[in-house]
Amino acid sequence: MDLENYRNQALLKQxxxxxxxDQLKRKPPKNLDYTVxxxxxxxxxxxxxxxxxNCCKTTGPLFTEKDIERISKHLKMKAADFEHKFxxxxxxxxxxxxxxxxxxxNSDNTCSIYKVRPKACCEFPHTDRKKIYQINHLTIKNTVICPAAFEFVERMKKNIRQ
Known part of the structure; x- marks a missing residue:
């Protein structure tokens, strides 16, 4: 996968x-959530x-208190020790x-805590959420990081002819 090419295209098309x-936000089409x-x-x-x-290599998720509790328990650590270490x-x-x-x-791009990973990791790149127009700024940011987010916006343009 040519990440640099995706990144450059995303920057050019921002x-x-x-x-x-913004058009989706101003005038959401019928069945937008379905199309998304x-x-x-x-x-x-x-x-x-x-x-x-690339998301795991270049951007980190936010860790909620629930994430910290769940992951530290999984790693058999105290939450405070997990926070201090990571x-x-x-x-x-x-x-x-x-x-x-x-x-x-991991070196094969898998996640060693996949089953208990942070909520933000589970949801990334946020291209399957309802009322997607509420996170336009995040979607634009994610197109530069994530080839799937870039492809998502490109396909949405084709799937919604406005």
Missing amino acids: KEHKKFL QETHDEVFEKIDCLSCA LRTDEDQDKVLQHLPCWFL
């Missing part, structure tokens, strides 16, 4: 993607996250990874 997504889910499914039939894992508090007071790539990313 204004076009923003305009399209259908488009998401189409994209993930073709794109395999394990061939990429996390830091960022400028927005969110708990995030101290370092990238993610500590839990």
Whole structure:
């Protein structure tokens, strides 16, 4: 997978993607949630996250208190020890990874804590959520990181002829 090519295309098309997504927000078409889910499914039939894992290599998720409790329990650690070893508090007071790539990313792009991974990881790249127009800024940001998010917006433009 040519990540650099995807990234460059996403950067070149940011204004076009923003305009399209803003149109969805101003005037959501009927059955938007259905079209979003259908488009998401189409994209993930073709794109395999394990061939990429760019999200795990370049951006870290936010860790909620529930995430920290669940993961630390899984690792048989105290939550405070887990936080001290793996996390830091960022400028927005969110708990995030101290370092990238993610500590839990294996060499084959699998996740060593997949079954208990953070909620943000489960939901990334957020292309299957209802009322997708509520996260337009995040979708645009994700197109630069995630080939699937880029393909999602490109296909949505075709699937919704506005």
